[in-house]
Amino acid sequence: MIQEFRLPDLGEGLPEAELVQWLVAEGDRVALNQTIAEVETAKAVVELPSPHAGVVQVLHAAAGDVVEVGSPLISFEVGAERGAGAAPAHDAATDDAPSDDVAGPNLVGYGVAPRGDSRPRRRPRMASSTPRTAATDTAVLAAAPHDDIRVIETEPLQERPRSTPPVRRLAKDLGVDIALVTGTGEGGLITRDDVRGYAETITRTPESEAAVRSREDTVRSREDTGTGETRIPIRGVRKHTAEAMVRSAFTAPHVTVFLTVDMTETVELVASLREDRALADHRIGVLAVAAKAVCLALRHHPGLNSRWDADSGEIVQYHGVNLGIAAATERGLVVPNIRDADRLTLPALADAIRDLAVTARAGKTPPEAMRGGTFSITNVGVFGVDAGTPILNPGEAGILAIGAVRRQPWEHRGQIALRDVVTLALSFDHRLVDGEQGSRFLADVGAVLREPGRAMLLG
Template sequence: MIQDFRLPDLGEGLPEAEIVAWLVSEGDTVALNQTIAEVETAKAVVELPSAYAGTVTKLHAAAGDVVEVGSVLISYDLGGEDSPAPAPATETDQVEEPSQAEPNLVGYGAAPRGSARPQRRARSGAGRPAASDTAVLEAAPHDAIQVSDPERPIERPRSTPPVRLLAKQLGIDLALVEATGANGVISRTDVEAYAERVGVAPVGSLAVAEPSIEPEPVAAFAATPGERTTRTPIRGVRKHTADAMVRSAFTAPHVTTFLTVDVTATTELIASLKADRALSEHKIGVMAVAAKAVCLALAHHPGLNSRWDEAAGEIVEHHYVNLGIAAATGRGLVVPNIRDAQDLALVELADAIRALAETARSGKTPPADMMGGTFSITNVGVFGVDAGTPILNPGEAGILALGAVRRQPWEHKGEIALRDVMTLALSFDHRLVDGEQGSRFLVDVADVLREPGRAMLLR
């Protein structure tokens, strides 16, 4: 039996992906969950696992082709198998879109044939009903249902992760959205139609026209006589970054404030830690100390750790820090984040930053790691730059740029001495943060870098 496999939604709600490389050829025998290709979305390079076990009969796209989600990607001879493998069970309870016959793959493969999909049940514990209770389950708005039988599986509106993310961004309760497709699955179109009906603005809509950054067709210019240029299509990570920066610059009113600080005590601390054999492999640097300082300061300045929810008309204050670390890669700028960075010690932050940067440079950052950030840091100092005016990562209230550490004359204890000095630049969303709040936050970060021992006094 011949079975087509279509490019699945990779969990980002993005409409297309580029084939970076095929890892199988026509005629190859492929196992279930074997990686068949590397594809690049607008956020990262993703390894695509096979949803079937069989023989490859045809590759429908070549390396370098951009393929729309839902298009046939590869065909298999299943050797008599008559149905596709079931989708894997996950905590996000993923469901395929009506138009997509294959499992919705989000960085993992399909479940082996015959594995049972576990049912989601109410769990006992803090904030949840016990098995003997009959109550309304207290969870996210679209999860709140009447539970009359403790052993009955909990039902939720059926949708894919990107559709649920879209509904969350728009402040829409999926329980109110009618599914128009087959199998009762709520699609992106259903959410957008509901948003239009109730008057909710689409995500990323602007009061002013955005400059177009769509690439002009390369073919239209390829034969221009005497042209000495190189033209590269705008797509992948570069296109996503450009879209995000334009949206951020025209949506959030940016303000940037600067502060130059003597960080000699920090550089001396770093040198002493590197000299410690027990810590030398952890690569603790200025970035890690700054990350710790940011986490400590955010606890006292929650406005910098919040977001503007236009749809709900609310300011959402986060009680955790998902710290974004801007990383320059060959494919463009990406900003993956360290989850719950506020709970990490200095050594753990250093290890997390190092691992994150290495993964980003290899192009293997999981898309999920670039979502949900609450505050970001960018280190322009590594390029020899003293300062800059960083643009906010969309949805965040602040971003801190670290300048180069320079050895220069500086006032110290009433005299002029050679000191290690760097400039900090903080950009913030003026809708969420006043100038006073932004300035006090920056001073608190600088105080820790000036005297890292002060971190012992903060919590």
């Protein structure tokens, strides 16, 4: 029986997605919920699990194609004799494919939950026909759908690796199987750095490299040798960012104020925290201190943590801070946010910022992390830039740009001395915030960076 799988709505309300790469080929036998493809939306790269167990018959799109939601993506032959790698104890024709799958698009929630008695079952382990050793490149194995895979039911379950819930959550966000990570902590404990390090080794698989080359070939094929032009399709994150920035610029009246701050004490604080063995794993930096300063200042200036609701004719003030951190990636600029950032300690905030950046660079930012931000920070200083006029994220009242920290002559206690100086730029929505409010907020942020001890007063 042939079952057609259509591109689902991936939960973001977006009308289309670009196929990054196939992880299966025509003729492959796939298991239920096996990852079959990666697609890129306007916000993230998403892995698609198979809704059926069976044999791939037709791939309806190629890498680089833009597919509309509800359009055919792949066809399976299900209900045939099962071989190695097919999902056991299931009739794919009855369990895996609801009757309306053929007629209409497969939308959110298309994943299939196995039926059976209420007793918990041991999950079968998947093993490659190639002997696995500690040095085996597991990323290549995971991305090679043509390898013979068999189900092993009789091997006893192994002890779950030692790790903490936040580390396991980070591994899940990065798409890392924590069982494959070697722990370097005390007693073999898996740390955040272990997970991040492993994620960086598998970020670019051979297939993804091929997808990149294919995309580059597409761009080169559009070069006009007569005029010297290169035409690059506007897709994915770039398209989403452009639309959001135009909407923001022509909806909210932007005002930007600047403040140059001597933050030598903050730089010295960061250096001392990094030398503290108890805090060394957190790698607290200037951005984390600035983020903490923003969260503290927002408590006293709620107008900067609000939005303009034109439909209801109301100003909505938020009780918590979902702090957006702009992250530059190969796919373009994304601004995922840290939920309830105002409730986090400085070490926890530093961890959250680093996890956010690693996840964004890996293209694994979940859609929910891109929604619901209340205030944003962009660190243009990492590019050697002193200042800029940042554009608001749509729906937010303010965004702070942090420039490069430069060692330069500065007046200090009546003398000229070399100090660490930074320029802050705050853009805000003038419908919600007037000049006095914006200036006082920026002054409070600058005061914390100038004298970190003042955080005790603002807190």
